[in-house]
Every structure is written in structure tokens, then in C-alpha cells.
Amino acid sequence: xxxxxxxxxxxxxxxxxxxxxxxxxxxxxxxxxxxxxxxxxxxxxxxxxxxxxxxxxxxxxxxxxxxxxxxxxxxxxxxxxxxxxxxxxxxxxxxxxxxxxxxxxxxxxxxxxxxxxxxxxxxxxxxxxxxxxxxxxxxxxxxxxxxxxxxxxxxxxxxxxxxxxxxxxxxxxxxxxxxxxxxxxxxxxxxxxxxxxxxxxxxxxxxxxxxxxxxxxxxxxxxxxxxxxxxxxxxxxxxxxxxxxxxxxxxxxxxxxxxxxxxxxxxxxxxxxxxxxxxxxxxxxxxxxxxxxxxxxxxxxxxxxxxxxxxxxxxxxxxxxxxxxxxxxxxxxxxxxxxxxxxxxxxxxxxxxxxxxxxxxxxxxxxxxxxxxxxxxxxxxxxxxxxxxxxxxxxxxxxxxxxxxxxxxxxxxxxxxxxxxxxxxxxxxxxxxxxxxxxxxxxxxxxxxxxxxxxxxxxxxxxxxxxxxxxxxxxxxxxxxx
Numbered sequence: 237x238x239x240x241x242x243x244x245x246x247x248x249x250x251x252x253x254x255x256x257x258x259x260x261x262x263x264x265x266x267x268x269x270x271x272x273x274x275x276x277x278x279x280x281x282x283x284x285x286x287x288x289x290x291x292x293x294x295x296x297x298x299x300x301x302x303x304x305x306x307x308x309x310x311x312x313x314x315x316x317x318x319x320x321x322x323x324x325x326x327x328x329x330x331x332x333x334x335x336x337x338x339x340x341x342x343x344x345x346x347x348x349x350x351x352x353x354x355x356x357x358x359x360x361x362x363x364x365x366x367x368x369x370x371x372x373x374x375x376x377x378x379x380x381x382x383x384x385x386x387x388x389x390x391x392x393x394x395x396x397x398x399x400x401x402x403x404x405x406x407x408x409x410x411x412x413x414x415x416x417x418x419x420x421x422x423x424x425x426x427x428x429x430x431x432x433x434x435x436x437x438x439x440x441x442x443x444x445x446x447x448x449x450x451x452x453x454x455x456x457x458x459x460x461x462x463x464x465x466x467x468x469x470x471x472x473x474x475x476x477x478x479x480x481x482x483x484x485x486x487x488x489x490x491x492x493x494x495x496x497x498x499x500x501x502x503x504x505x506x507x508x509x510x511x512x513x514x515x516x517x518x519x520x521x522x523x524x525x526x527x528x529x530x531x532x533x534x535x536x537x538x539x540x541x542x543x544x545x546x547x548x549x550x551x552x553x554x555x556x557x558x559x560x561x562x563x564x565x566x567x568x569x570x571x572x573x574x575x576x577x578x579x580x581x582x583x584x585x586x587x588x589x590x591x592x593x594x595x596x597x598x599x600x601x602x603x604x605x606x607x608x609x610x611x612x613x614x615x616x617x618x619x620x621x622x623x624x625x626x627x628x629x630x631x632x633x634x635x636x637x638x639x640x641x642x643x644x645x646x647x648x649x650x651x652x653x654x655x656x657x658x659x660x661x662x663x664x665x666x667x668x669x670x671x672x673x674x675x676x677x678x679x680x681x682x683x684x685x686x687x688x689x690x691x692x693x694x695x696x697x698x699x700x701x702x703x704x705x706x707x708x709x710x711x712x713x714x715x716x717x718x
Contacts, residue, residue, distance in 0.1 A: 249325065252321060252322050252325040252326075253322070253325035253326045253328070253329040254322075254326070255326060257322050258319070258322040258323060258326050261315070261318055261319045261322055262319055262412075264315065265315055265316065265319050268306060268312060268315065269306070269307075271303060271306060272303075272306030272307055275298060275303050275304065275306070276289055276290075276304065277304060277305060277306065277307075278304050278305050278445045286304070305445060307419065307422070307423060308422075308423050308426075308445075309423075312419075312423065313419075313420055313423045313424065316416045316419050316420050316423075317420065319412075319416060320412075320413055320416045320417070320420075323409050323412055323413055324413070326409075327406060327409050331406065334402060334403065334405075334406070337402060338399060338402045338403055341394075341396065341399065341657070342657075343383065343385050343392075343394040343659075344385045344387055344390070344392055344394070345392065345659050345661060345675060349675075350661070350663070350673055350675060353675045353676075353677065354677075355675060355676045355677065355685070355686060355689050356673065356674065356675040356676070357673075357674050357675075357689075357690075357693045358665060358671040358672070358673055358674070359671060359672040359674060359693065359696055359697055359700065360669060360670070360671050360672075361662065361670055361671060361672045361700060362670070362704070363670075364391065364662035364670070366700070366703055366704075367660075367662050367672040367700060368384070368391060368392075368393050368660060368662060368672070369703075370672075370696055370699040370700045370703050371393050371660035371672060371674070371696050371699075372384070372393055372660075373699055374692060374695045374696045374699050375393065375395040375658065375660075377695075378395070378397075378692060378695075379397060380395030380396060380397055380656075380658055381395055381396065381397075382394070382395040383395065390661065391661075391662065392659060392660065392661040392662075393659065393660040393661075394657070394658070394659055395657075395658045396655065396656060396657045396658070397654075397655070397656050398649075398653040398654055398655050398656065399655055400649060400653065400655075401649055401650075401653040401654060401655040401679060402655050402679065404646050404649040404650045404653070405646075405650070407642060407645060407646035407649065408643060408646040408647065408650065410639075410642060410646075411639040411640070411641075411642035411643035411645075411646055412639065412643070413639070414635045414636070414638050414639030414642065415635070415636050415639035415640065415643070417632065417635045417639075418630075418632030418633060418634070418635035418636030418637075418639065419632060419636065420632065421631055421632030421635065422630045422631065422632040422633070422636075425631050425632075426628065426629050426630045426631055426632065427444060427450065427628070427629050428444070428445060428626065428627065428628040428629075429442035429443050429444040429445065429450060429626075429627050429628075430442070430443050430508070430624065430625065430626055430627065431443065431456070431624075431625050431627055432509075432622045432623070432624050432625070433456070433457070433458035433461075433476075433622060433623055433625065434458065434513060434620055434621070434622050434623075435458055435459065435460055435461060435517070435620070435621070436457075436458070436459070437457070437458055438455045438456060438457035438458070438481055439455060439456065440452045440453075440454060440455040440456075442627045452503065453482070453501070454480055454481060454482035454487070454500070454501070455480070455481045455482070456478055456479070456480055456481070456498075456505060456625070457478065457479045457480075457481055458476060458477070458478060458623055459477040459478070459479055459489070460476070460477040461474075461475065461476040461477070461510060461621055461622070461623035462474075462475055462510075462621070463475070463510050471510075473493060473494075474493065474494060474507050474509070474510040474623070475491055475492065475493050475507065476491070476492050476507055476510075476623040476625070477489070477490075477491045478490055478491075478492060478498050478505060478625075480498070480500045487500070488500060492505060492506070492507050493507055494506070494507050502629055502630075502631065503627060503628070503629050504627070504628050504629075504630065505625045505626075505627055506625065506626040506627075506628070507623070507624075507625065507626075508624045508625060508626040509623070509624030510621065510622070510623055510624065511621065511622060511624070512572070512574070512619050512620070512621055512622075513619070513620045513621060513622050514558055514572045514619075515539055515556065515619070515620045516538070516539050516553060516556045516579070516617065516618070516619065516620060517538065517539070517618045517619055517620035517621075518536050518537070518538055518616075518618040519536070519537045519538075519553060519556075519579060519614070519616075519617055519618070520534065520535075520536055520537075520614070520615040520616035520617070520618070521534070521535050521536075521537060521612050521613065521614060521615060522534055522535075522612070522613040522615055523535055523545055523551070523610045523611070523612055524610060524611045524612075524613075525609065525610060525611075526608060526609055526610055526611050527609075534615065535551075537551065537552070537553055538553075539553055539556075539620070540552075540553075541553070545583075545609075545610055548585055548586050548587050549583065549584070549585055549586070549609055549610065550583075550584055550586065551581055551582065551583050551584075551594075551610070551612075552581070552582050552584075553579060553580070553581060553582075554580045554581065554582040554593070555579070555580035556577070556578075556579050556580070557569045557577065557578045557579075557580075558571070558572055558573060558574045558575070558577050558619075559571040559572070559573055559574065559575040559576050559577070560576055560577070560578040560599075561576075562599060562601075565601070567599060567602060574617070574619060577617065578595060578596065578597065578599065579595070579596050579614070580593065580594070580595055580602075581593075581594040581595070581596065581612060582594075583608050583609065583610060585609070592604045592607050592608045592609075594608050594612060596612060596613075596614050654678050654679065654680055654681050654684075654685065655678065655679045656676065656677075656678045656685060656688070657676065657677050657678075658674065658675070658676045658689075658692065659673075659674070659675045659676070660672055660673070660674050660696070661673045661675075672696070672700075674692070674693055674696065676688075676689040676692070
């Protein structure tokens, strides 16, 4: 490899391992991810809603840039790879010194270190061993895990807390790498789609965002769906009762709501939408014999259901129009909303095969209500509703959630744990007097550490004083009296 190639590689490495580069790339990744939560994403968003939200020109632009499916766009994967590479390079560049500092802490301070340390104090003592013993007891009570350091010409005491704090940045780095790894795996190998089910319907087909279909090795069945509304009529909560069917057996059942999906074999079913199909689920009717012989009875008629009224007569729903209008001799549906409903009943005689068309309400020119052997009165109309399920397979989620947990642990260590180091060394001061030199250092929160250090010094002074009093000879006074 030529010198120019080595120089170029070195520059690329230096740029990639630069903290500035990592911060800029991370900020860009955060901004893009935020855009993915603000801009409507396919396939979770209904195509009609996308068209209502954006103009045709804007939608083409967003689709072309991949902003309507941010987390699966090739450039987003490339961005995650670059951020990950920058984190790895920065960690490799700085890890050896950090590991050396973590694995081999400086425990025996020399004179140069003692003079240069910013936080220090001197405590007069009479005996080296007594001074170290007093400091050791105080260190022990403070949870500093004291360690006696014996050198050829010196003795000292070392204690510390929370050394793991020095490695917290690498815990955060690892958590970020896991989160990005999960995002890359999901973008490359994951998929998402949509399925709509009505009550009692099951399906193993999922419509993917690119218009294709994916067949699941199992089917999901909707056993019911509904919504709850606030007092003003706005939706409060959608829910669906789902069941997984595999090899003809029901494997699992769950009622899902938004943000509480059904998960089976790595496939997640999220509650995404809910609405009317424009079809009848149940039509409650009162049927009364037209000849006046017999009593009225209430029947519940469903779509595609042929219901017998007596031994010779049956009725079925031939047509339902949620919002009808008559124009040019035809009955049309003005909208899919249930605003002005009309139902066309087919009343059939089994013996004669005669078919009578009954309309509720009667529509002149179309109804044959007078010829029907039964009179019908609509009592209640129950519409069929669909539940919209967002279906996704995200094989990288284990890495994402592991990273999130690790990130929480790392941030707790970063913000709440301080690496504190303390030393105690018997020395002769400038005046030649024997003193216990006490020094301390912390990697953050210097002001709080100064208070902690002063308190520790006071406790050592008190311990030395108590020790001196306990070792002082007792003075006995004899009182003689007659």
C-alpha cells in the first residue's frame, strides 16, 4: 500500500473516530427518526388517508425520497451503518487507555502526585501504623473497600467506589450499537403489512407495503371488534378479539388494543383501525302474516342467510343500500355512510317458486310489499364492522429492547454513580512533622465530592483522636482518710 493510500486511510479513520463526526451522524439519525414519526408511514396509514393528508405532488415526492417508509429506506440503513461505524471507531481509538485506567488503578501515590493533586489534606499523627489503621476503619465504614499498599520504603492506603463509572460510556456505546443493529436487521429482513377482518373471518394473507401478498404459516381469526367513544363522540378505544389458528387448532386467543399487540411466532398484530364495512351484520325484523292469521314474530336476519318464516316461505336480504337515492329509474347508493338506509328483502315461496320483492322503506316502482305473504317492520339494524390490523415481523427487536435496557443501565451509571478514589499516606511535611496525607479525586460532581472529602477527613481526625485517648495511660489518684 502506497504512502498516499496510508495517508487517506488514516484521514478516513481519524474522521470516522472523531467525536464530532459521531455526534453529527447521531443528530441526523435522530432527526430522520423523528420525521418517520411525524410523516404518515405506509402501510400503517390507509391510502385514502395519505391522499387526504398530502397533495399528489407532495405524496410523489415523499414516496420518491422514501420518507413514507423511513425505517425501511436504503439510505436510512446506510445512515445507521455509518453511525455504528463511527461509534465502533471512536471506542477502539479510546478504549485501550480507558481499560488500562479501569483495570490497573493508580494505588500508590508518589511525591509528585501528592503535590499535584487538587484535593488533599494533612492530619498530624504520632504513629504511622495508628494513622493508617484509623483511616482504614473510616474507609471501611464509608464503603471504600480499603486496600493496604506495601512498597519497599513506604506504606499507604487506597480506597475507591464505583469504578464501573469509568466504563459507563462504553455501556452506552454498546446499547446504541444494539439498537442500530436491530434497526438494520428489521430494515433488511423484516416486513410489515395490513389485514382487515370482519367478525368470524380468518385469514393467513397479509397485504405488504409494496402491493404483494405474504402467506403466513397460520391464520388469524377475528372473534369480535368494537370501539368505545368519549361523550363528544370521538373514538376513545378500539379493541379486537383475535385467535390464532394453526393446523386446524386454536393456539392462542387475545383481546388487543392499541399498543398491546398479539405476538405469535415473531409476528405482531397491532390494532390499527376500525370502521363500518357498509354491509349488514344483523337486521332485526318483526314479521306478521298478511292474512291476519297468526302472531307477529321477531327475526334476526344476516347477510347471505336464507331464514324460513313458515313451512313454505323464506326470506333473505337481497340488497342493502346504506344511503339510497332514486334517480333515472334506478336505486343508487349516495354514500357508504348509514344516512338513509334501505333494505331489499326477497320473500320466496318454496312450493310455487314465486319471489316477492319487499323494500323497507317502500320505494315506489320497485316494491311488491302488497303481494308479500308477510308484512315486515324494521326494529333494529346492526352494521358489520371490520378491524384493521397492522402486521409486522421485526426480527431485530430483541436487539433493540436489549439495547434500550442497557441504555437505561448505562445512563443511570453515567448520571448517578461517581468514581471516587482516596489515598492515605504517612509522610513528613515541610516542617519535618509526621502527618497522614489524605488525597482524593472524582471523575465528576467536583463540588459534591469536595464536601464528601472534607467529611471523610473530619472522620479520620475524630478516629485518630479517639484512638489516642483510648491508648493514653490512666491517672489514678489515691485518697487517704482517717
